[in-house]
Amino acid sequence: MELHDLPKPQDLMNIDLNKPPETGWMDTPTVFRNGTYSYPAAGKNLKILGLANPRQWSPADEDWKLPENWKEIILQGMKERLEKYRSFRLFMDICVRCGACADKCHFFIGSGDPKNMPVLRAELIRSVYRNDFTLLGKMLGRLGGGRELTIDVLKEWFYYFFQCTECRRCSVFCPYGIDTAEVTMIGRELLNLVGLNINWVIEPVANCYRTGNHLGIPPHGLVDMWQFMTDDIEDITGIKIDLPINKKGAEILFVTPSGDYFADPGTYTCMGYMMLFHELGLDYTWSTYASEGGNFGLFTSHEMIKRLNAKIYAEAKRLGVKWIIGGECGHMWRVIHQYMETMNGPADFLEEPVSPITGTKFENAKQSKMVHITEFTSDLIKNGKLKLDPSRNDKIIATYHDSCNTARAAGLLEEPRYVIRNIMNNFYEMPENTIREQTFCCGGGAGLGNDENIEMRMRGAFPRASALRHVVDKHAVNRLLCMCAIDRATLTALCHYWAPDVTVGGIHELLANALVMKGEKERTVDLRGEPLGDEEEDE
């Protein structure tokens, strides 16, 4: 399904949030409608990873070709996880169904489907938990809110657990902090046990496992892509950059999502990093082995997070660097910030990060030894180490989209804003219910940013788009800034459908536009090759 197959925005949103179906939710069947689900994982990818039940199948088929004892596997998997994750256990037990989370989910606001209310999404699995794991549920059955795990329930899980972008917005509003991401992460783990997964997650995982990055780019391919970018930089600035690659003994390893190598507008951000590091004369290196900061393992299972993430510390150790900088990415930072050190640490072979330019100690990263690029850059700006000409970005009127994960899993709110305010003159915030810790998902996180799922994506994108359109109307905003590689891809589609005059881009793209570099020629175009000044004035 493509964007142009969708009805017009007003028709798409012809829904009513206050009209649930006539039938109770346990009796409302799941319909796999084109445009609202993702294609299943190809068997070859499951084989590469050694995951269960590789085969050809489709969610639209009656027979999902499950192992005969699928129910036993799932219930056993639930039992294990109830004993390993307090979050999961607690979140099964303590929900009071107050409904505070109901209209906090972008998929509910955009679809009106009550099973997209976080509470009901969790109830899909809670009902089975009650039925099989609690005393009252076992005694009372349906009266106790329990229901048996049937094939239809399993299909419902697949549909709705892959209709959650694990953005954690609901957990901000829940009085007990119940985090649907924890529930659907475990839910997806369970589905994976019987071979239910989506290709848009599993293929990147398989690629990343083998080649080091989601896109499956081999080392020589990466060198080509990077060279292409340095050529562009030379055209724009007259400066030739020699990229350090897999350089042993460098001080810093730089890791960023591979989406930044591959497609516009991520590539402009990637060029931004290259220009910044070059200008600083930073002793750093890129890596072809740890060429992925993102981690689609997060959308598969906890074990898979660890399997993919292991490369970063391993490569830092092999190259003998002192510490690590990570690029602009959302879910990557959920993994780096909340999982990496616990899973693959301690990284005692690294040193506490100190900026070689300003001497600032990054105390907040002293254990994990990995610093976020906006922490690094805002420190440079604060200390006056960069010569910036914000007027080079004057054509751009920007707003900023907080990524779910940097906002709600790391508290990185001010660093990007500080950088943005110093590199451009026209910056406006979207309404307060839609930014910072209350930010809305792009609609395509957690592996759902694929084409076949486009209707659901655009529905999920609606709350973000609505806030964006507000500042477009009010301030003529024409650029949606973000620091997330998934965003740069998915928000582009969002804008295409919802706000066609807005382009999407990263922060370090604009930083590099504004960065006055030693020995550069007079800049006439920005990193996109578009004229810097107002074209009409030039004429």
Added chain:
Amino acid sequence: MNALFSLVSALIAVAALVAVSWFGVGAIGLDSVFGVIIPYIALAIFIIGVVYRIVDWARVPVPFRIPTTCGQGKSLPWIKADNLDCPYNTWGVIGRMFLEVFLFRSLFRNSKAELREGPKAAYASAKWLWLFGILFHYSFLIIVLRHLRFFMEPIPSFVEAITSVDGFFQIMVPTVFISDLLFLGAVTLLFLRRVGLPQVRYISLPADYFALFLILGIGISGVLMRNFFKVDLLGVKSLAISLFTLHPAPPPGIHPIFYVHLFLVSVLIAYFPFSKLMHAGGVFLSPTRNLANVNRSERYVNPWNYPVKVHTYEEYENDYREKMKECGIPVDKE
């Protein structure tokens, strides 16, 4: 789950409980069953059950540090960090938990999404749930504290103080307590919200209505026995003290409405450990709230961390060595 089914089944259950205790005492005279045996059993279930549940949760590990950050984290010294919404030390966590447990901070954020022409999404402030919740929990607390007068002799002065403030307006005789009115009002509003809002009605299980009706039943029977049936409160107190001194002796002649009240309370506390009411204990253990956002500065250990299969650099270089050499990438093995 059908909304009406949920509501009606819960109503029938609570009505049955009322009837059983009313007739049990009033018609059959089972005073000691409802006044002694059942309360003892219920209290035992409550204490053992709650302890069991908390211990049961507490022994499940928290493998990862996953706070939901709702404010600026601590990073560079010149960026103001928000210790309450994104704690960076134990004091911050304590503060965050205090706000959560005592003031329902997260619920205070609540908003209501509405769709408008355009199409547009709008978010209106929606503090009703917070208000009803606060009123309900705090009036419940005051009522429980007031009830201490039945178990203690002499009555502690703080109980007297609460009672006199609570009865300040001295409406009617015996005095109607403000907390009673707030309590009944709040439970009613929570109920009306549950049936009135289509989204909440749709998600409601029998258990949700059961807890509401049970609590409402306790409140109504309490007010009835005190203000309308004018139950012999000295008799009630002598029963309560006899229960707590382990010499149970239900005095004769207490009106059945009291036993309805006591039975519903017994059912509530016995039901408590098995139900969603355990949120009261669970909120303290919630890993998205009770952990500090110090993930990159302090080590966090997963007790069941285990080695996993990875694709090593060596295997990677074996796959690509020639290509890497061709394009000038240094390799470990020539």
